[in-house]
Amino acid sequence: MNGSWGFPEGASAAGMEIDRLFYLAFWLTGVCFLVIAGVLIYFLIKYRARKGHSAYYTHGSSKQALLFTLALALAVFVLIDVNLAYHDHLAWEKIWSVPKDLSNAVRVEIGPKQFEWHFRLAGADGKFKTEDDILSVNELHIPVHTPIIVALSSRDVIHSFFLPNFRIKQDAVPGIVTNLYFKADKPGTYDIACAEHCGLGHYRMRGWLVVESQDEFNQWLTEPLEETEPTAEWGWEWGARVV
Numbered sequence: 001m002n003g004s005w006g007f008p009e010g011a012s013a014a015g016m017e018i019d020r021l022f023y024l025a026f027w028l029t030g031v032c033f034l035v036i037a038g039v040l041i042y043f044l045i046k047y048r049a050r051k052g053h054s055a056y057y058t059h060g061s062s063k064q065a066l067l068f069t070l071a072l073a074l075a076v077f078v079l080i081d082v083n084l085a086y087h088d089h090l091a092w093e094k095i096w097s098v099p100k101d102l103s104n105a106v107r108v109e110i111g112p113k114q115f116e117w118h119f120r121l122a123g124a125d126g127k128f129k130t131e132d133d134i135l136s137v138n139e140l141h142i143p144v145h146t147p148i149i150v151a152l153s154s155r156d157v158i159h160s161f162f163l164p165n166f167r168i169k170q171d172a173v174p175g176i177v178t179n180l181y182f183k184a185d186k187p188g189t190y191d192i193a194c195a196e197h198c199g200l201g202h203y204r205m206r207g208w209l210v211v212e213s214q215d216e217f218n219q220w221l222t223e224p225l226e227e228t229e230p231t232a233e234w235g236w237e238w239g240a241r242v243v
């Protein structure tokens with residue numbers, strides 16, 4: 001299943017885990033709803049008042065009815081809640097299976113402000129907050145099939161970094177650096193959206209994630225990028241808390 005049922009096209013294997021969870025929850029609750037509604041309607045008709053037959057009332061408080069209700073509740077709880085919690089756990093393990101070898105990983109600092117996405121990559125020296133950092137606004141390029149490690153924060157209010165095609169959405173909170181991990185499986189140009197109402201210009205807080213080959217990515221790193229002003233509140237050392 002890839003972008004079916006109105007979802008945007010999927011671009012990562014981990015993101016598809018989210019879709020699988022969605023469909024599992026949808027079918028489990030959907031089928032249960034239909035069964036319960038069907039049984040309810042059946043009994044409404046079967047025990048209705050009609051000529052020569054008065055409606056049958058019960059409070060369902062007999063021992064047998066109470067036991068049946070308890071057993072049914074337990075069955076539904078296991079079938080839906082426990083089942084979903086189990087699959088959720090499995091999916092989360094896959095989504096967060098950060099590879100042990102991160103030697104080829106691309107690290108990106110994302111520091112949004114009203115109403116732009118600011119990206120920072122370490123330059124040739126591999127260190128952040130130095131002269132040769134690569135700064136970009138509203139456009140981030142990444143190589144395909146490569147682990148991407150993000151350090152996310154905000155320069156003003158709370159924003160939310162949203163990659164619809166990767167099923168990733170994470171709040172960008174001022175004063176807190178959050179980590180994200182993802183890997184793109186398909187080259188292309190994808191939306192970067194802000195999913196937190198962050199002010200009057202929230203609607204135009206849009207960026208582009210360009211997934212390309214390693215060669216194209218290396219080429220992008222050498223291209224002159226839009227001038228950005230590194231300010232005091234933007235950019236931070238790749239700290240100990242960060243993967």
Ligand SMILES: [Cu+2]
Pocket residue numbers: 112115158159160194195196197198202205
């Ligand atoms: Cu925003």
